[in-house]
Amino acid sequence: MSNYVLFQMWSFHRQTLIKGHQFYVDQARKRVLSQFDNIEEEAEKAAADWLEQNSNRFDPDRHDPSDFYEAAHEASIEFYELLSDMRDQTWLSVVAGMFHQWDKRLREWLVQEIRHWHCGETVIAKVWGADFGKIADLLESLGWEIRSTAYFKALDALRLVVNVYKHGDGNSLNELKKTYPEYLEDRLVGSGLPGTLDLLDHTNLRVSDDQFQAFADAIIAFWRDVPDNVSGNEIAKVPDWFEKAILSDRKSQNKLAFLGYTGGT
Template sequence: MTQRDFTTFYLATIDLPIILEPHEFYVSEARRRLLAQFYDMDREAQKAEKEHLEKSAQYFDPDRDDPADAYERAYHEGVSHWLALNEMHNTVTLALTAGMFHQFDKALREKAVREFSHWLDGHIISPLIWDLGFPRLIELLEWVGLKISGEPFSNTINACRLVINVYKHGDGDAHRELSSKYPEYYPRGNLHDLTLFSSRHEDLKISEAQFVEFADAITAFWKIIPQYCHHSQLGDDPTWLEAEYRKYEKRLTKAKSGSAKKAPWV
């Protein structure tokens, strides 16, 4: 008997705005409430310089003090203020990027769990999906028919994932991969021909424009998902899938003994 073709992943047209609304709200409010605070750092630095000069004028002694020294100290105060704001701006932008990616990752896993649980054991597939690394999650989605790799947004989302890992963990594999594949996130490390000037994880920097690029890539990801994916569209099983499924199945049925069953999607 021919197996009935069934839906493996479904995204209703009416559900797309519901999924996108929290993301778009996050991005809009992050820019309006937080990033907008850093739009005029030059003016704020000049203000700090002026205030320092006015404060030092109260104690200025023309018989003892050199006016040039007062102006120089005020200048350095302005520079220090600008550098501190710039560092804070980068930290805030990175934190907002991390929050945005976490929101996306969580929503994607929740959707995947709902859809896969319609045709696989939810008690098995749910923890499996939540424990997967993001690259394997993408593999799983491509297996059922989503076209992700090779799309214009794919590299941008991968870069965002690596940026977050470097922001959270510092030096490591993510930093080496990011600095090699996407050196634009290390503005101090753009001298590619001189290995002496290799990027450090501390040099990671995200502009507001790059934050928006990440946000747009997430929107594009959701919009590319077809309304229906069917069992007949399943690709080759990911090499790791059966072993992972069996591992979670054994956790669920550890009190039971018996022979391994055939994979339920076969």
């Protein structure tokens, strides 16, 4: 193939992508996730609020004070559990947003570069519709051995976490159990009961602060690792799905050129 540059990552564009990602992570922590930093204290306040709101119902001649304190404690536990669940769902929502932002920016870049040297919409549609594995195949065909990098496992786990969060039980959950079970909270771990992992479902999905940061760092490492330039002679063979889409577009273009030449409509 020629020395023509087929894919190029300009330094300014690379930095723009990284800065946009870092902005998302920083602002998500500051404006969204920080709201759940003190849920224990808020749960204690919920107990105090319950006592204050129900103090008028207390009759020392009829009621045992311990009953009211127990009810306040139960209100505190319920508040904590509800807020904890909201925190977990918010974390997952932020993680999903981060993944989708990265995924769309990657496909946008691929499509933008392809349009410089190829005419046709079939290959464009295929790039947008390809799953993560196919996109990884395409990137590796450019000479970038992404699957051997330290950050690929984090990106792969991120993909599965988002799929489980979005779709619930299914193939992604099974793959997550098999490959990255650390993202499923097993409350029976250490109980000595066998096969507890098999009992877990999408409701056990959790992402900790450290795991969130690992995902964020993996995306930065990915953008930094995108090759500056990929020439045609550096590509031995593209994936079959990509090659077929390219040939389909070329066939359509040749047909249109032929019809235009012969005067057909």
